[in-house]
Amino acid sequence: MSVTEMFADIQGFLSADQDIREDIRKVVQQLEQAAREILTLLQSVHQPTGFKEIPTKCAKAREMFCTVRTHMADLKTKFPAEQYYRFQEHWRFVLQRLAFLATFVGYLECEALVTREEAAKIIGIEVVREEGFHLGVEDYLAGVLIMASELSRLAVNSVTAGDYSRPLRISNFINELDSGFRLLNLKNDPLRKRYDGLKYDVKKIEEVVYDLSIRGLSKEPDNAGDK
Amino acid sequence: MSKGDAQGCLKKSGGLQERDASANASSSPVIAAFKVFQQELDTKHDKHERLVKISRDITIESKRTIFLLHRVTSVTDVESILKESDVKLDLVRRKIAQIAEELKGEDIYQFHRAFTAGIQEYVEAVSFQHYIRHRTLISLEEINAMLVFTEAQSTDAKEPAEEDAPPPTVTAVSAPPFQVIPSDYLLGVADLTGELMRMCIGSVGNGDIDTPFQLSQFLRQVHDGFSYIGNSGPYEVSKKLHTLRQSLAKVEDACYALRVAAAPRSPSTCWPTCSPAATP
Structure with missing residues (x-):
């Protein structure tokens, strides 16, 4: 085989890849479009008027995840299933966003951490690599960290809206997450950088x-609660 | 070097974990979940580190092979050097078998970054050897055909049997083979051109007149191939294309100098050849 033919072969491979x-x-x-729409919807929970509407917003967001699942099913057909990591860079960002949205909705609904299994189910993908398109542990955790900073905003805004008990609950939750993350031996990778931001949210x-x-505002027992 | 730093950090965070061992005594579902993540991440990182280590060994051994092969310009017994390089490359291949073993059942691309450097270096070494032996460019298929391993790659008992085996190493399949991906092949070949440039300059120094011309022709073919791919390939390829151009220019200059020096100076033209009188 001549040098030219060899390069032509490789070029063929590269353009198929492209x-x-x-x-x-x-x-x-x-x-990404679908994720942005959900995010926009959920942003209204930071509004003073939005606090009462949290359950309805969440129900709406859950509906909107249907679109996400359709697109996800479409995405799965675009590449050989065993080559997830070859193309991962293309969807890593949006997948982390979706993991964030899924865990955020879950938190707003029941004030608990959405497990990786649940989050994967909401997005319409698997948990383990062997089963196909999956929610890798790093992506899930990155999503959880984005949620943590969103919750720190929510804590501030709920005070503005007159809800003084929510920040305490958020504080407990975030502290629990923080001690969870401390269990992990993170390498010097993107997840580590994100995790380093968590302390500012805690603070x-x-x-x-x-x-x-x-100011004695936290002493008021649940009068101002949203439920 | 940066990989070494990463290892250091890993240990640091290991210390952090112990500090918080008391905090997770109160086992909540969140903590329980994170313990699972901890295990999963640790397993992944360990595998990654092991691969990086193997890759580094491959790089070192391949570099040594390349140095060895550069000696062909200064000795007469080319065959013995090639034989010696076969032995060295077999050692490297056994390391690659270890990578293949680690990657069994995994997605190659998940850990690709850990071993890409070593594989590129191996491609460079093996293609350099192939060029010296056959004066042609080794193909990706030929490289991959050499990376089919027998079961025995981990047991050292097999060692003597393999050493007197002919160059395209072992045959029987059962252990996982390793496939070099096209982009690693391209990057390895791009590095090969640097070695060929060095070899060309070396042979000029040794008074070898034919090799530089052969090399420049071959390099030009490779260069044309890379220009054809242009920047449609991976990002690193376009970066290396620049170095390739420089190497090619050096080789072409050397050939030019050889040709000019070899030509007899015509007695009719006096010293400043560009004088207006000389050009009618």
Whole structure:
């Protein structure tokens, strides 16, 4: 085989690769659009008026995840299932966003951590690599960390809206997450960088809790609660 | 080097974990879940580190083979050097078999970053050897055909049997084979051109007149191949294309100098050849 033929072969491989990536990018764009729509919807929980509407917003968001699942099913058909990590870079970002949205909705509904299994189910994918398109543990955890900073915002805004008990509950939750993350031996990777941001969220919530307790606002038992 | 730092960090965070061992005494579902994640991440990181280690060994051994092969320009017995390089490359292949073993049932691309450097270096070494032996470019298929292993790659008892085996190493299949992916092949070949440039300059120094011309022709073919791929390939390829151009230019300059020096100076043209009188 001549040198030219050899390079032509490789070029053939590369352009096939490009085509697959192009297809993936198109679906990922739709996924990003769907994720943005859910995010916009959920952002209204930070509004003073939004607090009472949390259950309805969550129900709506759950509905919108149907679109996500459709696109996900589409995405799965675009590349050979065993080559997930070859193309992962294309959907990693949106997958982390979706993991965030899934865990955020779950938290708003029942104030508990959505497990990786549940989150994967909401997004419409698997948990283990062997079963196909999956929610890797790093992506799930990255999503949880995005949720943590969203919750620190929620703590601030719930005080503004006159709900003084929610920040305390958020504080407990975030502290639990923090000690969970401390169990992990993180390498010097993107997840580690994200985790390093968690302490600022913890700090922010602690400040809110401190303010509430120093002004005696936290003593009021559940009167101002949202439920 | 940066990989070494990462290892250091891993140990640091290991210390962190002990500090919090008391905090998770109160086992909540969240903590329980994170314990599972801890295990999963640790397993993954350990595998990654093991692969990085093997990859580093491959790089070192391949580099040594390349140095060995560079000696062909200065000795007469080329065959003995090639034989010696076969032995060395067999050792490297046994390391690659270890990678294949680690990757059994895994997604190659998940850990690709851990061993890509070693594999590129191996491609460089093996293609350099192939060029010296056959004066052609080794194909990806030929490389992959050499990376089919027998079961015995982990047991050292097999060692003597393999050493007197002919160059395309072992045959019987059963252990997982290793497949070099096209982008690693390309990057390895791009590095090969640097070695060929060095070999060309070396042979000029040794008074070998034919090799530089052969090399420049071959390098030009490879260069044309890379230009054909252009920047449609991975990002690193376009970076290496620049180095390839420089190497090619050096080789072409060397060939030019050889040709000019070899030509007899015509007695009619006096010293400043570009004088207006000389050009009618």
